[in-house]
Amino acid sequence: MFENIGEIVLLFWRTLMALPLAWRQRQKVFDQFFEIGNASLLMVCVLSFFIGAVIALQTGPVLVDRSLSSAVGGIVGISIAKELAPVMMAILIAGRIGSAMAAEIGSMRVYQEIDALRTMNINPIHYLVLPRLIAMAFALPMLVLVAILVGWFGGAVVAEANNHINVPFQEFYSGLRQIVEPKDVANGVFKSFCFALIIATVSCHQGLMTIGGPRGIGRSVTKAVVNSIVLIVIFDYILTRVLLK
Amino acid sequence: MSDPANSNSGVSVQVRGLRKSFDGQEVLKGIDLDIKAEEIFVIMGPSGSGKSVLLKHIIGLDPPDAGEILINGESIQKSEIASKYRLALVFQSGALLNSLTVGENVGLYLTEHRLKSPEEIQKIVAGKLEAVGLKDVTDKMPSELSGGMKKRVAIARALASEPQLILYDEPTSELDPLSAVVIGEEILELKKQIRVTSIVVSHDRDLAFGVADRIAVINEGLIVIVGTPDEVKKSDDPLVQKFLNADFKREP
Numbered sequence: 001m002f003e004n005i006g007e008i009v010l011l012f013w014r015t016l017m018a019l020p021l022a023w024r025q026r027q028k029v030f031d032q033f034f035e036i037g038n039a040s041l042l043m044v045c046v047l048s049f050f051i052g053a054v055i056a057l058q059t060g061p062v063l064v065d066r067s068l069s070s071a072v073g074g075i076v077g078i079s080i081a082k083e084l085a086p087v088m089m090a091i092l093i094a095g096r097i098g099s100a101m102a103a104e105i106g107s108m109r110v111y112q113e114i115d116a117l118r119t120m121n122i123n124p125i126h127y128l129v130l131p132r133l134i135a136m137a138f139a140l141p142m143l144v145l146v147a148i149l150v151g152w153f154g155g156a157v158v159a160e161a162n163n164h165i166n167v168p169f170q171e172f173y174s175g176l177r178q179i180v181e182p183k184d185v186a187n188g189v190f191k192s193f194c195f196a197l198i199i200a201t202v203s204c205h206q207g208l209m210t211i212g213g214p215r216g217i218g219r220s221v222t223k224a225v226v227n228s229i230v231l232i233v234i235f236d237y238i239l240t241r242v243l244l245k
Numbered sequence: 246m247s248d249p250a251n252s253n254s255g256v257s258v259q260v261r262g263l264r265k266s267f268d269g270q271e272v273l274k275g276i277d278l279d280i281k282a283e284e285i286f287v288i289m290g291p292s293g294s295g296k297s298v299l300l301k302h303i304i305g306l307d308p309p310d311a312g313e314i315l316i317n318g319e320s321i322q323k324s325e326i327a328s329k330y331r332l333a334l335v336f337q338s339g340a341l342l343n344s345l346t347v348g349e350n351v352g353l354y355l356t357e358h359r360l361k362s363p364e365e366i367q368k369i370v371a372g373k374l375e376a377v378g379l380k381d382v383t384d385k386m387p388s389e390l391s392g393g394m395k396k397r398v399a400i401a402r403a404l405a406s407e408p409q410l411i412l413y414d415e416p417t418s419e420l421d422p423l424s425a426v427v428i429g430e431e432i433l434e435l436k437k438q439i440r441v442t443s444i445v446v447s448h449d450r451d452l453a454f455g456v457a458d459r460i461a462v463i464n465e466g467l468i469v470i471v472g473t474p475d476e477v478k479k480s481d482d483p484l485v486q487k488f489l490n491a492d493f494k495r496e497p
Contacts, residue, residue, distance in 0.1 A: 116336060119333060121327045
């Protein structure tokens with residue numbers, strides 16, 4: 001992966017330079033945006049509901065035993081907003097959408113469709129990468145916002161329903177409001193924006209670099225997902241450190 | 246004086262000392278060719294002789310290790326060449342974009358470069374498809390077409406840019422003899438209609454001798470002979486004769 005970092009950065013830079021052409025590609029951006037949202041929304045809701053639920057289940061009894069029931073909402077709220085929703089959703093999207101991007105562009109490369117674009121003087125970065133990057137940069141933060149809200153709800157449901165916790169909805173959300181500030185949610189959304197750029201760039205890069213036949217496409221898909229996840233985790237630490245204050 | 250790039254006439258192509266290696270194996274070993282404007286130039290040779298690699302270099306898809314390719318005297322390596330001259334390649338596989346309909350494929354060049362309004366593009370697409378003998382396929386997906394139809398759609402797509410140079414990579418491979426004749430007739434018709442320069446890579450002897458103004462035979466990365474179909478037929482080069490006269494020998 002690391003030997004390709006230079007190429008990935010170069011692809012990202014070239015795509016950024018093509019941003020003035022984004023309006024011309026708006027239909028493709030919308031198509032990709034719809035594809036990402038349509039394919040992932042239900043999965044995002046299910047995943048984030050249960051993440052919220054399990055965090056409440058893990059922390060709730062421990063806090064309640066120590067008479068800290070008012071902190072359950074805050075712990076669940078801040079961990080989901082700042083960390084779990086952005087990272088888990090980014091990993092989900094890397095697996096669900098990043099793999100699809102690498103496979104689609106990879107098969108276009110293998111079956112000479114990208115060569116055909118180049119012979120027509122159509123830049124593959126403008127035609128293929130730019131719409132995917134923009135769509136991902138908008139879609140993932142929006143999905144993360146949904147995930148945060150659903151995750152909180154999942155935590156609240158378990159906090160109220162579980163006999164070992166028994167924290168009512170109102171107390172859960174009151175505790176959440178005391179600890180979670182709008183900037184915490186903004187931090188999570190900003191992180192997801194950065195992860196979106198990583199997933200789209202890495203996946204498109206792997207697609208464009210595909211060689212060989214179906215086996216080459218499979219290899220590209222695997223590398224796109226693994227490399228995206230590794231970079232997400234590394235950048236998660238860096239961004240958390242930078243956003244700490 | 247009119248700008249040759251904006252005219253509809255074909256362009257000339259010169260290949261000078263072209264060399265290319267892949268993984269240490271030299272595929273092109275110093276190719277020199279002069280292709281005149283508006284001629285149909287066929288490059289023949291056995292499989293693996295470097296024909297398709299040469300074609301990719303001529304259209305600028307692959308960079309050469311050494312040597313250069315000139316279009317109307319200007320190096321293809323210059324970035325502005327692609328926008329100055331209209332070049333098109335008909336791929337062996339067709340290379341249609343599978344996620345687009347046939348109509349969108351044919352109109353792709355015009356749509357992406359915003360050269361015409363959507364209504365005009367629709368008319369041009371219908372006209373180009375008709376020119377290659379296809380009707381009622383505009384809304385079909387490439388996966389719904391036969392191999393021959395895909396090739397004809399690929400030719401229609403190439404024609405949509407009104408090219409000055411059109412390159413065909415094995416245009417009759419995988420086609421039945423009747424479809425191969427139709428493709429050959431279309432290559433001839435295009436020369437008559439739009440005065441395009443055509444470079445055809447093929448090992449189909451019938452097609453080569455049927456359409457070519459001149460033929461080059463390439464073997465192991467080197468040009469063996471260049472000449473008119475008659476000159477090539479009369480060549481006493483043993484390799485050329487072996488290639489041209491190869492046939493089954495069946496015991497009675």
